[in-house]
Amino acid sequence: MNGELKKEIAEKLKETGAVRFGDFVLSSGKRSSIYIDIKHACTHPDILAMIAKGMKELADSEALDFQRIACVELGGVPIAVALSLETGKPYAIFRKQKKDYGVKDDLVGVIEKGDKILVVEDVTTTGSSALSAVERVRARGGEVEAVLVVVDREEGAAEAFREKGVRLIPLLSLGDLR
Ligand SMILES: O=P(O)(O)OC[C@H]1O[C@H](OP(=O)(O)OP(=O)(O)O)[C@H](O)[C@@H]1O
Numbered sequence: 667m668n669g670e671l672k673k674e675i676a677e678k679l680k681e682t683g684a685v686r687f688g689d690f691v692l693s694s695g696k697r698s699s700i701y702i703d704i705k706h707a708c709t710h711p712d713i714l715a716m717i718a719k720g721m722k723e724l725a726d727s728e729a730l731d732f733q734r735i736a737c738v739e740l741g742g743v744p745i746a747v748a749l750s751l752e753t754g755k756p757y758a759i760f761r762k763q764k765k766d767y768g769v770k771d772d773l774v775g776v777i778e779k780g781d782k783i784l785v786v787e788d789v790t791t792t793g794s795s796a797l798s799a800v801e802r803v804r805a806r807g808g809e810v811e812a813v814l815v816v817v818d819r820e821e822g823a824a825e826a827f828r829e830k831g832v833r834l835i836p837l838l839s840l841g842d843l844r
Protein backbone atom coordinates (compact mmCIF):
# COMPACT_ATOMS: atom_id res chain seq x y z
CA MET A 667 0.00 0.00 0.00
CA ASN A 668 1.36 3.46 -0.78
CA GLY A 669 2.61 5.43 2.20
CA GLU A 670 0.28 8.37 1.49
CA LEU A 671 -2.88 6.24 1.72
CA LYS A 672 -1.60 4.63 4.93
CA LYS A 673 -1.06 8.08 6.46
CA GLU A 674 -4.46 9.26 5.24
CA ILE A 675 -6.22 6.27 6.84
CA ALA A 676 -4.36 6.78 10.14
CA GLU A 677 -5.27 10.50 10.17
CA LYS A 678 -8.94 9.81 9.34
CA LEU A 679 -9.18 7.21 12.10
CA LYS A 680 -7.83 9.72 14.62
CA GLU A 681 -10.09 12.52 13.32
CA THR A 682 -13.25 10.45 13.63
CA GLY A 683 -12.51 9.40 17.20
CA ALA A 684 -11.72 5.74 16.42
CA VAL A 685 -8.67 5.95 18.69
CA ARG A 686 -9.97 6.08 22.23
CA PHE A 687 -8.09 6.44 25.51
CA GLY A 688 -9.45 5.20 28.85
CA ASP A 689 -9.71 1.90 30.70
CA PHE A 690 -10.98 -0.83 28.38
CA VAL A 691 -11.54 -4.55 28.81
CA LEU A 692 -10.70 -6.32 25.54
CA SER A 693 -12.28 -9.37 23.97
CA SER A 694 -9.48 -11.57 25.39
CA GLY A 695 -10.12 -10.23 28.92
CA LYS A 696 -6.90 -8.17 28.83
CA ARG A 697 -7.10 -4.54 29.93
CA SER A 698 -5.86 -1.65 27.86
CA SER A 699 -5.66 2.14 28.07
CA ILE A 700 -6.27 2.40 24.30
CA TYR A 701 -9.08 1.04 22.14
CA ILE A 702 -9.24 1.21 18.35
CA ASP A 703 -12.86 1.33 17.25
CA ILE A 704 -12.71 0.30 13.58
CA LYS A 705 -16.35 -0.85 13.68
CA HIS A 706 -17.40 2.71 14.45
CA ALA A 707 -14.99 4.17 11.88
CA CYS A 708 -16.43 1.88 9.17
CA THR A 709 -19.85 3.50 9.58
CA HIS A 710 -18.31 6.44 7.67
CA PRO A 711 -18.40 5.51 3.97
CA ASP A 712 -15.29 7.55 3.09
CA ILE A 713 -13.20 5.70 5.70
CA LEU A 714 -14.64 2.33 4.72
CA ALA A 715 -13.82 3.04 1.06
CA MET A 716 -10.23 4.03 2.00
CA ILE A 717 -9.78 0.85 4.03
CA ALA A 718 -11.03 -1.27 1.13
CA LYS A 719 -8.72 0.55 -1.30
CA GLY A 720 -5.78 0.10 1.09
CA MET A 721 -6.52 -3.62 1.50
CA LYS A 722 -6.78 -4.12 -2.28
CA GLU A 723 -3.45 -2.31 -2.79
CA LEU A 724 -1.84 -4.40 -0.05
CA ALA A 725 -3.20 -7.65 -1.52
CA ASP A 726 -1.90 -6.64 -4.97
CA SER A 727 1.51 -5.55 -3.73
CA GLU A 728 1.91 -8.81 -1.79
CA ALA A 729 0.69 -10.72 -4.88
CA LEU A 730 -1.96 -12.51 -2.81
CA ASP A 731 -3.83 -15.12 -4.78
CA PHE A 732 -7.41 -15.72 -3.54
CA GLN A 733 -10.88 -16.52 -4.85
CA ARG A 734 -12.90 -15.51 -1.82
CA ILE A 735 -12.83 -13.24 1.21
CA ALA A 736 -13.85 -14.49 4.67
CA CYS A 737 -14.32 -12.91 8.08
CA VAL A 738 -15.86 -13.43 11.51
CA GLU A 739 -18.79 -11.26 12.54
CA LEU A 740 -18.97 -8.43 13.58
CA GLY A 741 -15.88 -6.32 13.01
CA GLY A 742 -14.78 -8.06 9.79
CA VAL A 743 -18.17 -7.77 8.08
CA PRO A 744 -18.12 -4.21 6.66
CA ILE A 745 -14.50 -4.76 5.63
CA ALA A 746 -15.28 -8.01 3.82
CA VAL A 747 -18.27 -6.41 2.07
CA ALA A 748 -16.30 -3.31 1.02
CA LEU A 749 -13.33 -5.40 -0.20
CA SER A 750 -15.73 -7.63 -2.11
CA LEU A 751 -17.07 -4.57 -3.93
CA GLU A 752 -13.52 -3.32 -4.54
CA THR A 753 -12.22 -6.66 -5.91
CA GLY A 754 -15.36 -8.27 -7.35
CA LYS A 755 -14.63 -11.39 -5.26
CA PRO A 756 -17.35 -13.03 -3.14
CA TYR A 757 -17.26 -12.93 0.65
CA ALA A 758 -18.31 -15.31 3.40
CA ILE A 759 -19.08 -14.55 7.05
CA PHE A 760 -18.55 -16.92 9.98
CA ARG A 761 -21.03 -16.36 12.76
CA LYS A 762 -19.57 -16.34 16.26
CA GLN A 763 -22.07 -19.08 17.05
CA LYS A 764 -24.04 -21.47 14.91
CA LYS A 765 -27.73 -20.62 14.68
CA ASP A 766 -30.02 -23.28 16.07
CA TYR A 767 -32.88 -22.34 13.75
CA GLY A 768 -33.23 -21.46 10.07
CA VAL A 769 -30.34 -22.96 8.09
CA LYS A 770 -28.56 -23.87 11.36
CA ASP A 771 -25.08 -23.01 10.09
CA ASP A 772 -22.14 -20.91 11.25
CA LEU A 773 -21.36 -19.75 7.69
CA VAL A 774 -23.10 -17.18 5.52
CA GLY A 775 -21.87 -17.63 1.94
CA VAL A 776 -19.78 -20.35 0.33
CA ILE A 777 -16.34 -21.86 0.91
CA GLU A 778 -15.52 -24.70 -1.48
CA LYS A 779 -12.84 -27.36 -1.01
CA GLY A 780 -9.58 -26.06 -2.53
CA ASP A 781 -10.63 -22.38 -2.50
CA LYS A 782 -7.90 -19.89 -1.67
CA ILE A 783 -9.27 -17.55 0.97
CA LEU A 784 -8.22 -14.12 2.17
CA VAL A 785 -9.35 -13.63 5.78
CA VAL A 786 -10.02 -10.01 6.82
CA GLU A 787 -10.34 -8.57 10.33
CA ASP A 788 -10.75 -5.13 11.90
CA VAL A 789 -8.33 -5.47 14.83
CA THR A 790 -5.99 -8.21 16.03
CA THR A 791 -4.87 -8.37 19.66
CA THR A 792 -4.31 -12.06 20.50
CA GLY A 793 -5.55 -13.02 17.02
CA SER A 794 -8.06 -15.45 18.49
CA SER A 795 -11.09 -14.18 16.55
CA ALA A 796 -9.34 -14.21 13.15
CA LEU A 797 -7.77 -17.57 13.99
CA SER A 798 -11.22 -19.05 14.41
CA ALA A 799 -11.90 -18.04 10.78
CA VAL A 800 -8.61 -19.64 9.69
CA GLU A 801 -9.51 -22.88 11.44
CA ARG A 802 -13.05 -22.95 10.06
CA VAL A 803 -11.86 -22.20 6.49
CA ARG A 804 -9.44 -25.12 6.78
CA ALA A 805 -12.12 -27.39 8.26
CA ARG A 806 -14.16 -26.79 5.09
CA GLY A 807 -11.19 -27.67 2.86
CA GLY A 808 -10.21 -24.09 2.02
CA GLU A 809 -6.66 -22.77 1.97
CA VAL A 810 -5.91 -19.53 3.84
CA GLU A 811 -3.76 -17.27 1.64
CA ALA A 812 -3.22 -14.65 4.39
CA VAL A 813 -5.01 -12.60 7.04
CA LEU A 814 -5.34 -8.87 6.31
CA VAL A 815 -6.14 -6.69 9.31
CA VAL A 816 -6.80 -2.96 9.54
CA VAL A 817 -4.94 -2.55 12.85
CA ASP A 818 -2.65 -5.07 14.50
CA ARG A 819 -2.02 -4.16 18.14
CA GLU A 820 1.28 -6.12 18.09
CA GLU A 821 0.30 -8.13 21.16
CA GLY A 822 1.04 -11.62 19.92
CA ALA A 823 -1.25 -12.16 16.93
CA ALA A 824 1.53 -12.31 14.30
CA GLU A 825 3.31 -15.04 16.27
CA ALA A 826 0.05 -16.96 16.82
CA PHE A 827 -0.62 -16.93 13.06
CA ARG A 828 2.96 -17.87 12.23
CA GLU A 829 2.55 -20.97 14.40
CA LYS A 830 -0.44 -21.90 12.27
CA GLY A 831 1.49 -21.26 9.05
CA VAL A 832 -0.46 -18.10 8.16
CA ARG A 833 0.83 -14.61 7.33
CA LEU A 834 -0.74 -11.69 9.18
CA ILE A 835 -0.54 -8.52 7.05
CA PRO A 836 -1.61 -5.29 8.80
CA LEU A 837 -2.59 -2.03 7.12
CA LEU A 838 -1.59 -0.23 10.32
CA SER A 839 -0.05 -1.07 13.68
CA LEU A 840 -1.04 0.44 16.99
CA GLY A 841 2.13 2.58 16.88
CA ASP A 842 0.81 4.33 13.73
CA LEU A 843 -2.18 5.62 15.74
CA ARG A 844 -0.68 6.85 18.99
O1 LIG B 1 -7.41 -10.65 18.39
P1 LIG B 1 -8.44 -10.85 19.46
O2 LIG B 1 -7.85 -11.00 20.82
O3 LIG B 1 -9.41 -11.95 19.09
O4 LIG B 1 -9.26 -9.47 19.56
C1 LIG B 1 -9.74 -8.77 18.46
C2 LIG B 1 -11.19 -9.09 18.18
O5 LIG B 1 -11.99 -8.51 19.24
C3 LIG B 1 -12.93 -7.60 18.69
O6 LIG B 1 -14.15 -8.23 18.46
P2 LIG B 1 -15.16 -8.58 19.63
O7 LIG B 1 -14.78 -9.90 20.23
O8 LIG B 1 -15.22 -7.44 20.56
O9 LIG B 1 -16.53 -8.83 18.89
P3 LIG B 1 -17.45 -7.96 17.92
O10 LIG B 1 -16.72 -7.92 16.59
O11 LIG B 1 -18.69 -8.74 17.83
O12 LIG B 1 -17.65 -6.60 18.51
C4 LIG B 1 -12.33 -7.18 17.37
O13 LIG B 1 -13.32 -6.73 16.48
C5 LIG B 1 -11.65 -8.43 16.89
O14 LIG B 1 -12.51 -9.29 16.19
Ligand SMILES: O=C(O)c1cc(=O)[nH]c(=O)[nH]1
Nearest residue numbers: 692693701702703789791
Ligand atom coordinates in the same frame (compact mmCIF):
# COMPACT_ATOMS: atom_id res chain seq x y z
O1 LIG C 1 -8.86 -6.79 21.67
C1 LIG C 1 -9.97 -6.26 21.45
O2 LIG C 1 -11.05 -6.73 21.81
C2 LIG C 1 -10.01 -4.98 20.68
C3 LIG C 1 -9.03 -4.05 20.79
C4 LIG C 1 -9.15 -2.86 20.06
O3 LIG C 1 -8.28 -1.96 20.11
N1 LIG C 1 -10.23 -2.68 19.28
C5 LIG C 1 -11.20 -3.62 19.19
O4 LIG C 1 -12.18 -3.42 18.46
N2 LIG C 1 -11.08 -4.76 19.89
